[in-house]
Amino acid sequence: MAxxxxxxxxxxxxxxxxxxxxxxxxxxxxxxxxxxxxxxxHEHLLNRNWSQAAEAFIYLLTEDAQDMDALLGMAAVLxxxxxxxxxxxxxxxxxxxxxxxxxxxxxxxxxxQKMERISEAMIANDQALLLNTNLGLAWMNRSGxxxxxxxxxxxxxxxxxxxxxxxxxxxxxxxxxxxLLNFNRLAExxxxxxxxxxxxxxxxxxxxMKAEILCRIGRMREVIxxxxxxxxxxxxxxxxxxxxxxxxxxxxxxxxLKALAHQLAEMQPNDILVWENFMRSLRxxxxxxxxxxxxxxxxxxxxxxxxxxxxxxxxxxRLGRYREAVIPADRAKRLSPDYAPARRIHEKSLRLMYQRxx
Numbered sequence: 001m002a003x004x005x006x007x008x009x010x011x012x013x014x015x016x017x018x019x020x021x022x023x024x025x026x027x028x029x030x031x032x033x034x035x036x037x038x039x040x041x042h043e044h045l046l047n048r049n050w051s052q053a054a055e056a057f058i059y060l061l062t063e064d065a066q067d068m069d070a071l072l073g074m075a076a077v078l079x080x081x082x083x084x085x086x087x088x089x090x091x092x093x094x095x096x097x098x099x100x101x102x103x104x105x106x107x108x109x110x111x112x113q114k115m116e117r118i119s120e121a122m123i124a125n126d127q128a129l130l131l132n133t134n135l136g137l138a139w140m141n142r143s144g145x146x147x148x149x150x151x152x153x154x155x156x157x158x159x160x161x162x163x164x165x166x167x168x169x170x171x172x173x174x175x176x177x178x179x180l181l182n183f184n185r186l187a188e189x190x191x192x193x194x195x196x197x198x199x200x201x202x203x204x205x206x207x208x209m210k211a212e213i214l215c216r217i218g219r220m221r222e223v224i225x226x227x228x229x230x231x232x233x234x235x236x237x238x239x240x241x242x243x244x245x246x247x248x249x250x251x252x253x254x255x256x257l258k259a260l261a262h263q264l265a266e267m268q269p270n271d272i273l274v275w276e277n278f279m280r281s282l283r284x285x286x287x288x289x290x291x292x293x294x295x296x297x298x299x300x301x302x303x304x305x306x307x308x309x310x311x312x313x314x315x316x317x318r319l320g321r322y323r324e325a326v327i328p329a330d331r332a333k334r335l336s337p338d339y340a341p342a343r344r345i346h347e348k349s350l351r352l353m354y355q356r357x358x
Contacts, residue, residue, distance in 0.1 A: 139166075261275075
């Protein structure tokens, strides 16, 4: 086998943690013990306990480096942990032992796809399907590759086949949801993402896509718990933050909007839309001094934006700073003479400025 292999790398990473470390190095396991460890490994794999499954499979591989069941189990663990370079290596190792392993080819294709080696992934996956036309992982791979290529009718057919063969695979249902979404079949796509989350509630992508569909159809209150769960998984996830901001702004939940918009503004300081949402949250909360500072930032990024200039004037007006409000209002009016909000705030500011003089 290739050296150094993914198997050996992973063994060294986990060796100190294994539950079986008290055995003598050179002692061989009794067959009944081997089978017990194997059953334990597969139970952990089924329950997505990746570290425990890895420990058990690794120990089996220290006993027999060519244990095909353990090698494929370790590949499934690495796939579940999103460790695609070691997955590629272990798939290659399996293929040196069993050249026509459809599962190994499918794992190799998955790793190559995630490593953005799309042409190689397609070749490996086609080989897997030639060897086994009923391999769910290969159909899931094919649907993902077709989605990347924009082959949406083919992707929908492949994704449907994947869920037929691998009903328990959350990723297959997620691909099916994306394929349906490309045909604007929103209700069916939403159901597919629900099924994906029933199988893996910690799947960030499915949470994002479900929230996106709910935003599209205006079910904003249902978006909120989904986004909170997504941000628990990854507090810095830009898509989840963006969807949360959209929901909170629509629902006029300004405290929550302020928190997310402020966080995203720190992550993306040059994003004008993020700053606009932050500014609107401040205005919604009646925090006009802070909103005025945010508007200065926005106008520095887009000095000819009539809306920002008008809101700057309105904010200064609300602060009782009528003379200052006239300046951005006048500028907005000159840039867009027909923009009624600019004309109105200009007139109000002038009137109150002169009244104050009197």
